[in-house]
Amino acid sequence: MSIYVVKRGDSVDTIAESQGIPVQSLIFDNQIGYPYRLAVGQALYIRENPSEERMPLYVFGYAYPIITPDNLENTLPFLTDLYVFSYGFTMEGELVPPMSPDDWMIERAWQLGVRPILTLTPLGPDGHFNNNLVSEAVHNMEVQQRLIWNLGLKMLEKGFGGLDFDFEYIMAEDRVAYADFVRLTTQIMNRFGYQVTVALAPKTSATQAGLLYEGVDYALLGEAANRVFLMTYEWGYTFGPPMAVAPINMVRKVVEYAVTAIPTEKISLGIPNYGYDWPLPYERGVTRARTINNLEAIQIAIDHGVEIQFDEVAMSPYFRYWQYGVQHEVWFEDVRSYKAKFDLIKEFGLTGAGYWQLMQFFRANWLLLEQMFVIKKYGQ
Incomplete structure (x- = not known):
């Protein structure tokens, strides 16, 4: 469906001809730069008419204010x-703005x-998540009220249309207080x-152990917020062993649990827009x-x-190469x-x-x- 995998001997001309599309469409849609070289095994999007049975989808993404205007x-x-990523806060409940101006993003x-x-x-x-900040915000009512007040002022001043909580490493003892906040x-x-x-x-059960999971109560937070975002990525990560960033078999397990605790109409699936390059051999704590x-x-x-x-299990592309003896x-x-992730969205009715x-x-x-969804626009 709308995908062609490059074979040995293929060129943009032969592929376009075989698929019945203009060469320029193939090049543009897949951002193939001159001199239009291809990798064997590379997956190409082939333009087709949108599906007649497209479901509406709420689509968003995080961006730092340093994003280029073209992007x-x-x-x-x-x-x-x-x-817009992101605003921080102090122990006193004062907001810390992004390091670069965000007004131009908001306006555009x-x-x-x-x-x-x-x-x-x-x-x-230090740029790392601080669970002591979370504890102060959810247990100190004076700080909490000041933070909420400052958020309201900032949203009015800047012209924001909503608020997103991206809190990680919440301590287990703060689980209920965080949901109440x-x-x-x-x-x-x-x-x-x-x-x-x-x-x-990305939890797969209510009792999942670990600092990343124990303070996140799917049922309570799903009830507390208007929508939730499943951060279904980072199985493969900077200091971890080489593997898919978002293997579909693991993403599926998170969704299977999430729909038991949160109404499907509130759930957005997390999708990564990046990859990783690991030097080998992998050494824990070093690589x-x-x-x-x-x-x-x-x-x-x-x-x-x-x-x-x-990889047909992870439904993710990968390869190995040598450079400077490594x-x-x-x-x-x-x-x-x-497409595997979009199919999962459709399957579970997210x-x-x-x-x-x-x-x-x-x-x-x-x-x-x-092609697969009707992207909802604000106000629709």
């Missing part, structure tokens, strides 16, 4: 909401009919017409993967003359892995898709998404 301009037409989003959302994170000065904030924000969403670590974008991954395969493989393993996303993150534009993803 933002290309992406906004495919979004319902733009999540509204101009194109996309609702800008303020993303709130408990990031400390989200509930109270949602009740207040809703009175002023603001939507409130909450990002959830560090390099974050790459999907187009960069394909270019690496082309430059090193290696074939892109596809072997590398790369996992990333392509139209096949995205109503949203959220991208981490939008800093690089991967056109084939958006065209496939638009």
Whole structure:
């Protein structure tokens, strides 16, 4: 369906001819640069008419204010909401703005009919999540009231249309208090017409152990917020062993649990827009993967003359290559892995898709998404 996998001897001309599409459409849709080289095993999006049975989908993604204007301009037409990343806060409940101005993003989003959302994170000065900030915000009523008041002022001042809680590493003892905080904030924000969403670590059961999971109560938070976002990625991560970032078999387990605790109409599935390049052999605590974008991954395969493989269990592309005597393993996303996630959304009747993150534009993803769903626009 709308996907062609490159074989040895293929060229953009032969593929376009075999698929009955203009060469320029193939090149444009897949962002193939001159001299139009391809990797064996590369998955290409083939433009087709949209499905007649497209379901509406709430689509959003996170972006830092340092996103290039071109990337933002290309992406906004495919979004319902733009999540601006991010605002922090102090132990006293004062807001900490992003390091770069975000006014231009907010203004351009509204101009194109996309609702800008303020993303709130408990990031400390070192850039890491600080669970002590969370504890202070959810247990100290004076701090909590000041934080909610400051959020309201900032959203009014900047022209935000909603609020997103992206809290991670919440301590187990803060589980109920955090949900109560989200509930109270949602009740207040809703009175002023603001939507409130909450990002959830990817749990597969209510009793899942670990600092990332124990403070996140799916049932309580699903009831407290207007929508939830399942952060279904980072199985493969910077300091972990080489593997798919969002293997569909693991993503499925999270969704299977989530729909038992949260109404499906509130759930957005998390989708990664990046990959990783690991040097081998992997050594725990030593090896560090390099974050790459999907187009960069394909270019690496082309430059090193290696074939892109596809893991049918994870439903993710990968390959290995040698450089300066060191072997590398790369996992990333392509139209096949995205289609697997879109199919999962349809299978479970979820109503949203959220991208981490939008800093690089991967056109084939958006065209496939638009072919399979009707992207909801704000106010519809």
